[in-house]
Amino acid sequence: MAESSNYTAILAQIVTDLESITDVGNVFDRERRVADWKKFYELFKHPMGSYISGWTVNRIAVSEEYLTNCEAVCKHDFRLTGIWQLNDADDTETLFQTHIEAVRDLFRAGYDLNGTCELHQPLTNVTIDHWMYGSVLCHRAVGHLIVQERLLGGS
Numbered sequence: 001m002a003e004s005s006n007y008t009a010i011l012a013q014i015v016t017d018l019e020s021i022t023d024v025g026n027v028f029d030r031e032r033r034v035a036d037w038k039k040f041y042e043l044f045k046h047p048m049g050s051y052i053s054g055w056t057v058n059r060i061a062v063s064e065e066y067l068t069n070c071e072a073v074c075k076h077d078f079r080l081t082g083i084w085q086l087n088d089a090d091d092t093e094t095l096f097q098t099h100i101e102a103v104r105d106l107f108r109a110g111y112d113l114n115g116t117c118e119l120h121q122p123l124t125n126v127t128i129d130h131w132m133y134g135s136v137l138c139h140r141a142v143g144h145l146i147v148q149e150r151l152l153g154g155s
Contacts, residue, residue: 003151003152003153004151005062005074005149005151006116006117006149007059007062007076009116010076010113010116010117010147010149011029011057011059011078012029012116013113013114013116014057014078014080014113014145014147015027015028015029015057016114017106017107017110017113017114018055018057018080018103018106020106021099021102021103021106022102023046023048023053023099024053024054024055024099025044025046025047025052025053025054025055025084026043026044026045026046026047026053026054026055027054027055027056027057028043028054028055028056028057029057029058030056030057030058031056031058031081032044032056037134037135040133040134041134044083044133051084051085051087052083052084052085052133052136052138053083053084053085054082054083055080055081055082055083055103056079056080056081057078057079057080058078058079059076059077059078059079060077060078060079061076061077062074062075062076062077063075064151070152070153071150071151071152072150072151073118073148073149073150073151074148074149074150074151075146075147075148076146076147076148076149077144077145077146078144078145078146078147079142079143079144080103080123080141080142080143080144080145081140081141081142082096082099082100082103082139082140082141082142083131083133083138083139083140084096084099084138084139085136085137085138085139086130086136086137086138086139092139093139096128096139096141097128100126100128100141103123103141103143104122104123104126104143107120107122107123107145108122108123113147116149117147117148117149118148118149118150119147119148120145120146120147120148121145121146121147123143123144123145124143124144124145124146125143125144126141126142126143127141127142127143128140128141
């Protein structure tokens with residue numbers, strides 16, 4: 001019988017790692033979409049303040065390639081999206097850019113997500129822009145974390 005993917009443990013470890021960053025805000029293991037602005041604000045309200053800050057992690061693609069008849073490589077593409085409420089007077093642009101570097105450093109430092117995968121790439125294709133959430137302008141960063149695991153089994 002073929003070995004199952006370690007997807008759930010990988011996702012949980014990415015969330016745990018993100019939560020270790022100072023002032024990261026709320027971290028979710030899935031994309032959050034709500035029609036009600038108040039509910040969205042409550043989800044992303046920073047635990048230490050009255051501003052929006054947080055990250056979502058969701059897998060947007062997965063592929064698998066057989067190396068032999070009893071070994072395969074599975075690659076997961078996780079999208080990490082971070083938001084931080086924009087406040088020009090508080091220079092949140094600089095704070096957010098520094099925050100992004102902390103996230104990039106985090107995923108550059110380790111390679112196996114605490115043993116849940118074979119290896120992962122650094123955070124790649126990070127786009128940084130501004131986005132309206134309800135009537136609130138926020139900084140937003142979207143990056144990809146490619147995670148590889150080796151699966152054994154097969155015929």
